[in-house]
Amino acid sequence: MSDISSIARDLINTDPALAAEVHRQILAKTSSIGFGLTxxxxxxxxxxxxxxxxxxxxxxxxxxxxxxxxxxxxxxxxxxxxxxxxxxxxxxxxxxxxxxxxxxxx
The missing domain is CATH 1.10.10.10 (Winged helix-like DNA-binding domain superfamily/Winged helix DNA-binding domain)
Structure with missing residues (x-):
């Protein structure tokens, strides 16, 4: 079973655009006010x-x-x-x- 950091590393290496979008979504959720808005x-x-x-x-x-x-x-x-x-x-x-x-x- 893979740990999360190896999965993230594979994602970054195989699809950097998707990795960037996932990162943006995570940041939006942690710093957002309702409905995914900052x-x-x-x-x-x-x-x-x-x-x-x-x-x-x-x-x-x-x-x-x-x-x-x-x-x-x-x-x-x-x-x-x-x-x-x-x-x-x-x-x-x-x-x-x-x-x-x-x-x-x-």
Missing amino acids: AKEASVLEYLRDRARESEIAPSFEEIMADLDIGSKSTVHRILTALEERGKIQRLANRPRAISILGVAA
């Missing part, structure tokens, strides 16, 4: 929901940065990409401010 992702999603109630126009990256005290556009992009991958939002390619909130609570 605290920052949850705050951005709530912010987007609030803004959607106020206006039909989604906030720009700069507005998200300023209102949530996020340091860079790349961080906003990473968070929005993570929310999209988790099925919380949908963005249209090459359309600025085209963000739809998905799910029952949208």
Whole structure:
């Protein structure tokens, strides 16, 4: 019978992309707030929901940065990409401010 470290080593050697995804999932579970979202992702999603109630126009990256005290556009992009991958939002390619909130609570 194999121990967990040899299984992990084999996984890393045979499929590094899968190993990275498993690692990301483990980190998300240990540092997440409900439904696999990190605290920052949850705050951005709530912010987007609030803004959607106020206006039909989604906030720009700069507005998200300023209102949530996020340091860079790349961080906003990473968070929005993570929310999209988790099925919380949908963005249209090459359309600025085209963000739809998905799910029952949208």
